[in-house]
Amino acid sequence: MQYFSTLGTRRAGLSMSFDLNTYVYEPAPSSPGRPPMKAVSGAGQDHPPTSGVRQQVADSVCDRLVDETGSPGVIVVGDTGSGKTAVLRSVIDRLRSSTCIIHLRGSNLDTQLRYGALRVLIADLPANHLDHPVRVITGLSRLLEERALGLPTIIVVDDAELLDEGSATVLGQLAQTGSIRLLAACVNLSRAPVCFQDLCQSQTLAQVHLASLTQQEVAGDMKSALGGAVCRAASLFLHRQSGGNPRLLNALVGDYLASGALRCVGGVWVLTSAEVDLGPASARIVMDHIAALEPTQQQLLESLAAAGTTPLAAVAADQLGDLDTLYVLKMVSIERDHRAVVSVTGPLLRDAILGRASRVNLRWAEQTSCWDRFPTRTENDLASTKHLRRAHQAAHDGDYRRTIDELTSPMFDPFEIDRGERFQAAILMCEALAFTGRTDEAREIANTFAPSRRYDGRPELARIAVTLATVEALSGDMTAMLEASGRYLGGAGRSTGTYEEIVEGLVNAVGGRPVEAEGFLTAALSQLQVSDPGGLAPLVAAALAWITSEDSPERAERYLLAASDPSNEVPWIVRRLTKHFAALALQGTVSADRAALALKALSEEDGERGNSSWQLLTLCHVLRLGDQSVARSVMELGAACQGRYASLCTLYATGVEMEDTDLVLQAMDIARAIGDLPFARDAAASATQLADQSECAGLRGRVADRVRGIIGSTSTALGVRRQLAALTTREMEVVKAMVDGTTNRDFAKTLGVSVRTVEGHLYRVYTKLHVRTKSELLAKVALSEAATP
Structure with missing residues (x-):
């Protein structure tokens, strides 16, 4: 349900409009002075174009109407602006050529007249037929059959709650007898004619309720309308402002485009920090929804808007009924953290109530990062608050051992601080234990985080x-x-949505889902180019460099330039992630050796800080890149750290160190089972290399069979095929010779060149494919062939 209601509204209009087979809606006029749009070009009109979501509803309604075995009619229920008329229009357009369509519209002018809505249709009936409903039904049925010329008849009724009871009874009877199919739309079913209510109660008429658009649906409709990707900050903000009402959303998008508050940056539509001049359509829609309220509800809403936030306990007892109504209509929100407070939902509605409906301040840029520092210290801080503040500072500096010391100090009493601070302490302790290798203990604390709990600030949810x-x-x-992050990132909250977008992108990237990750991160980076109060743009750019390095090294290099200078003001974890992703990207843009060297340097810093989980993760990546010199270090770190991932690293390193193909294949299977496809792919490549070094043909065949499914399921095959496509004709001949098992000497004789010339070609192949050995080359070729459709 949207937070603007039209309950109780009565709209005067034409008494009836109809035609047989040829009913056509006039094209929507474009609003002058606004940039061209696809689906929102008529932003100033009463009925916006059919959105993607509403089109799905229209398709479903069409299917119901043509299904002769189902209900004889459908009634669409939804608040004003929810898209009812757009659904009716889409149904009419789709069925116009195959049915006889009569369109009726309820009106205040006809409610007092018997059969008022049908008066044009029944004008040709004999006067004595109007004395009895049965005669009206019989005569009208025969008349419609003659005019339909053998086609099915569908009567479409807009504003059905304004039909007179006589007309509604006749239409209901015609539908029940099969003479017509009925499609009606109304704002509130309880205000519809009694006949329609009874038919819905008996399920003779199927009900379709148009709920307000979700944030995801708003994002989809904006993408379709604007012809490009939309960052979450934009879709989330416009969802809040419009309450998911398609008509208001359509008007607001036009206003934001006209003012430049919504513009395209790097192929993504983002928000700017400008103020927005609301057009007359937007202002009228907002004010109309306020005017539809009862006087006492308007008075309560005005007092809440003027106060900003009001304790729930301060609301008078005789106003609680009105407060419940406003809450159901989503015109007010109730936050329950330290205490329950009531406020008007959104700046748009608040400004409209206070007479400032022409201006909307985009406050989204004032949001803080989920990794920001703890609030400034005050002289009145209790001892426990001081320990928490120092623990937060230690985490900001990357000294998680000190974070643990502060939060386990005898002087730190969690019951001296408030509930919000206790939760912050739990988050910090969870992070510190996880980063220092005590994953099992961290997981025990993590299990205390209730997924259903709501918090005042969305950046806090991103941190969780x-x-x-x-x-x-x-x-x-x-x-x-992936699931854990999703549980906390699905709501609307108060944040911009950009930090949630970043987190989802990072989680998908690490989880081996680069396509999904790139969509999130590209949109977030475009928004950060407009406003980046948390200094997160280098981190996002580094992650994009990593996931695009194999498919598009040139693009990855551009991202690396943007990631080369993370600010020292941002927390350690942000700087560490930025450097980590940038180092991984070097494998595709420079070489695996260069990536391994950068990762080794990071692991040394991790060791000095005592962040053993990061050290293990980094050295295991070095090992997966082919540097076997770190295998023993990975084994030692894996044994010292908790968690199944540490055990996986230990197993893999042991297999590589002992050149045990079976152990490496076990690691591959475990990695695939836990959902780490990149790790599984690297283990498959290692097993292939070990088998190739063996003189046992049976082992090579067995390994090839085991790794084929892993290699074929990876997301890097496209990048490998592009790398192979970039080779010259002679270089491809060298690759084919290596695959066929031809020696350099024999291949040189075939070409009539020297062995040194062949070795030169081979060196260039190794450089372009970022491999160092024949086994790695064969693994890449197998990867491209196994994933070829």
Whole structure:
């Protein structure tokens, strides 16, 4: 339900409009002075074009109407602006050529007249037929059959609550006898004619309720209308402002485009920090919804708007009924954290109530990052608050051992601080334990986070999502990592949506889903180019560089330039992630050796700080890149850290160190089972290399069979095929010779060149494919062939 209501509204209009077979809606006029749009070009008109979501509803209604075995009619229920008329229009357009359509519209002018809505149709009936309803039904049935010329008849009724009871009874009887199919629309079924209510109660008429659009649906409709991707900040903000009402959304999008508050940056529609001049259509819609309220409800809403926030306990007892109505209509919100407070929902509605409906301030840029510092210290801080503040600072600096010391100090009493601070302490402790290798203990704390709990600030939820995703990843469950982040990122809250977009992008990237990750991160980076109060743009750019490095090294290099200078003001975890993703991207843009060297440097810093989980993760990546010199270090770190991921790293390193193909294949299977496809792919490549070094043909065949499914399911095959396509004809001949098992000497004889010339070609192949050995080359070729459709 949207937070603007039209309950009780009565709209005067034409008494009836109808035609047989040829009813056509006039094209919507474009609003002058606005940028061209696809689906929102008529932003100033009463009825917006059919959105993607409403089109699905219209298709479903059409299917019901043509299904002769189902209900003889459908009634569409939804608030004003929810898209009812757009659904009716779409149904008419689709069925016009195959049915006889008569369109009626209820009106205040006809409610007092017997058969008022049908007067044009019944004008040709004999006068004595109007004395009895049965004669009206019989005569009208025969008349419609003659005019339909053998086609099915559908009567479409807009504003059905304004039909007179006589007309509604006749239409209901015609539908029940099969003479017509009935399609009606109304704002409130309880205000519809009694006949229609009875038919719905008996399920003779099927009901379709048009709920307000969700944020995801708003994003989809905006993408379709604007012809490009839309960042979450834009779709979330416009969803809040419009309450999911399609008509108001349509008008607001036009206003934001005209003012430049919504513009395209890097192929993504983003918000700017400008103020918006509301057009007359937007202002009228908002004010009409306020005017539809009862006087006492308007008075309560005005007092709440003037106060800003009001304690729930301060609302008078005789106003609670009106407060409940406003809450159901989503015109007020109630936040329950330290105490229950009531406020008007959104700045648009609040400004309209206070007489400022022409201006809307886009306050989204004032939001803070989910990784920001703890609030400034005050002289009145209790000892426990001081310990929490120091723990937060230690985490900001990357010294998680000190964070643990502060929160486990005898002087720290969690019951001295408020509930919100206790939860912050739990988040910090969870992170500190996870990063220092104590994953099992971190998971015990993470289990206390209630997924259903709501918090005042959405950046806090993004922080929780990061923490839980990290714990699940280190625990060895990538699938749970994706789920844990999703549980906290689905609501609307008060944040901009950009931080949630970043978190979802990072989690999908680490989870081996680069396509999904790129969509989130590209949109977030475009928004951060407009406003980046948290300094997160380098982190997002580094992650994009990593996931695009194999498919598009040139684009990845551009992202790396944007990620090269993370601010020292941002927390350690942001800087660490930025450097980590940038190092991984070097594998595709420079070489695996360069990536391994950068990761080794990071692991040394991790070791100095005592962040053993990060050190293990980083060195295991080095090992997966082919540097076997770190295998023993990975084994030692894996044994010292908790969690299934640590055990997986230990198993993989042991297999590589001992050149045990079976152990590496076990690691591959475990990685696939926990949802870590990139790890599984690298283990498959290692097993292929070990088998290739063996003289046992049976082992090579067995390994090839085991890894084929893993290699074929990876997301890097496209990148490998593009790398192979970039080779010259002679270089491809060298690759084919290697695959066929031809020696360099024999291949040189075939070409009539020197062995040194062949080795030169081979060196260039290795450089372009970012491999160092024949086994790695063969693994890449197998990857491209296994994934070829």
